[in-house]
Amino acid sequence: MSELTLQDERTAASVRLERALVALCIVALIAAPFFVYPIFIMKMLCFALFACAFNLLLGYTGLLSFGHATFFGGAAYFCAYAVKAWGWPPEAGILLGMGGAAVLGLVMGFFAIRRQGIYFAMITLALAQMFYFFCVQAPFTEGEDGIQGVPRGTLFGILDLNVAMNMYYVVLAIFLIGVFAIWRIVNSPFGMILRSIRENENRAISLGYSVGRYKLAAFVMSAALAGLAGATKAIVFQFATLTDVTWQMSGEVILMNLLGGIGTMAGPAVGAGLVVGLENTLATSGFPVTIATGLIFMICVLIFRRGIVGELYARWLAPAEAGGERDKG
Amino acid sequence: MTMIFGIPIQALLGQLLVGLINGSFYAMLSLGLAVIFGLLRIINFAHGALYMLGAFIGYLLLVHLGIGYWPALILVPLAVGVFGMAVERAALSRLYRLDPLYGLLFTFGMALVIEGVFRFYYGVSGNPYAVPSLLAGGTNLGFMFLPNYRGWVVVASLIVCIGTWLLIEKTRLGSYLRAATENPELVQAFGVNVPLLLTLTYGLGAALAGLAGILAAPVYQVSPLMGSDLIIVVFAVVVIGGMGSILGAIVTGYMLGLAEGLTKVFYPEASNLVVFVIMAIVLLLRPAGLFGRDA
Secondary structure, rough: OHHHHHHHHHOOOHHHHHHHHHHHHHHHHHHHHOOOHHHHHHHHHHHHHHHHHHHHHHHHHOOOOOOOHHHHHHHHHHHHHHHHHOOHHHHHHHHHHHHHHHHHHHHHHHHOOOOOOOHHHHHHHHHHHHHHHHHHOOHOOOOOOOEEOOOOOOEOOOOEOOOOOHHHHHHHHHHHHHHHHHHHOOOOHHHHHHHHHHHHHHHHHHHHOOOHHHHHHHHHHHHHHHHHHHHHHHHHHHOOHHHHHHHHHHHHHHHHHHHHHHOOOOOHOOOOHHHHHHHHHHHOOOHHHHHHOOOOHHHHHHHOOOOOHHHHHHHOOOOOHHHOOOOOO | OOOOOOOHHHHHHHHHHHHHHHHHHHHHHHHHHHHHHHOOOOOOOOHHHHHHHHHHOOOOHHHHHOOOHHHHHHHHHHHHHHHHHHHHHHHHHHHHOOOOOHHHHHHHHHHHHHHHHHHHOOOOOOOOOOOOOOOOOEEOOOEEEEEEEHHHHHHHHHHHHHHHHHHHHHHHHHHHHHHHOOOOOHHHHHHOOOHHHHHHHHHHHHHHHHHHHHHHHOOOEEEOHHHHHHHHHHHHHHHHOOOOHHHHHHHHHHHHHHHHHHHHHHHHHEEEEOOHHHHHHHHHOOOOOOOOOOO
């Protein structure tokens, strides 16, 4: 919709405000571990990167994948296995996880882009369930127990990741690099073509773009970045389990996007922070998490489709864009 | 003992029967999904949860009110159908003018809530539901032993599927429904109450899921998780069959149940995966699905 013209129409004031907000967030994240339990923020950062990677596909290409847990959890397994069983250093493990996720993304994307809309969602869901069953049966995942006791190791042979602060800043760096990569992709000519596919696939075809290839490329990039998040999470928490490959996890990342704001840069990260925070709170209260997430899903779809950041945008930052609600997939 | 491909024929037929039972449920559920999708353009993720709800209502009727299987066979679909209609009126009707993906996401949330509520109160363990006394025991068919209840499930699901097909293809209500699928504005202009038709359709789909649930209760254990595991396989069935035709949904359901049963005989490790593999192959060869019309 209006997002293509957004770049030119934005006022200098709102650009300044945005830059200031980004700088403020980075400073806050650098200072955060001195005030909040670092493990908790690291969890938030991993899920935030996962959600942003997902948004690259849903928000900017208009493809709803219901199978992203495959890349997140799959990369966690690959990374955990390489680091624990083969004694790989953490950076190699993370890269392997990312590469593995990209390969899985290539395979899943190859099948899924043959259909559109809800069929796309159902195919990704089914293929992700297939990967889940594979993980249940394959010996290297160690079944219900998962891969436990993964050593954090030393990054590049110099930085000891067993020190909480070292680990934290490495995760923060990975998060920032990942989000920067997504920002670059979205604002490149390639990203513009993705948006044109989202807005009107037939017109993109008639303009001569091989839409299938662009969709597949976006799918693989999204998968690789989701894998980066998953592999990092495996190093932080030192385990990889079946939880991360279930369909509930695929649903959770959709919820993060929906709640924060689909198709906004900051929305998925905000949504991820809220969902992770909520789960942490509920874990001690006895109220079932699934009921809460289900209710938020229903409320968001019914009355809050723009999400938190989307609403903020529509109200304050870019009043001219009001009505930019993304109703078309 | 007679052998086929090195497999005792009893084992083969036993697994085929299990496959046929599973196929009956795939058929009934994908039929409901196809009916709902045809008119509402919504993929009902909550279909598995409604199936579970049906089984649980049957179980609770028995435990708390002493109402047995046969009355439950009527009461459960009614209850689930009314619940479905209430949901359609209150929420789904607000989503029709949006992208169909929002319907998928809403019903996904609904499925989480329904499943979460039952998990909270009843845990994840299964609750047994006794086979009704009329259908207890089994029949020796000469070549194999057929538990009566399982035979009944196959017959009942065939009746339900054919009945629904006749309702949609041969009755006046069904013709309104098919017409509204093609062009809702025009049908409305002819004085047919289309919003009511939409509500009834979702109610019918929900009732079918509930009926499948109560039929399944004596076969599988009644558990809060019984629906979510099934629904993903049913989605794959729907992708394979394509949602263009009601008959296609039914046939594909039975076929895949049988394919799963056969795989269990020859290569048990892959029996969970076979439906998804078939889906991938169909996507390669015939992306629109076996019976699909839309590309």
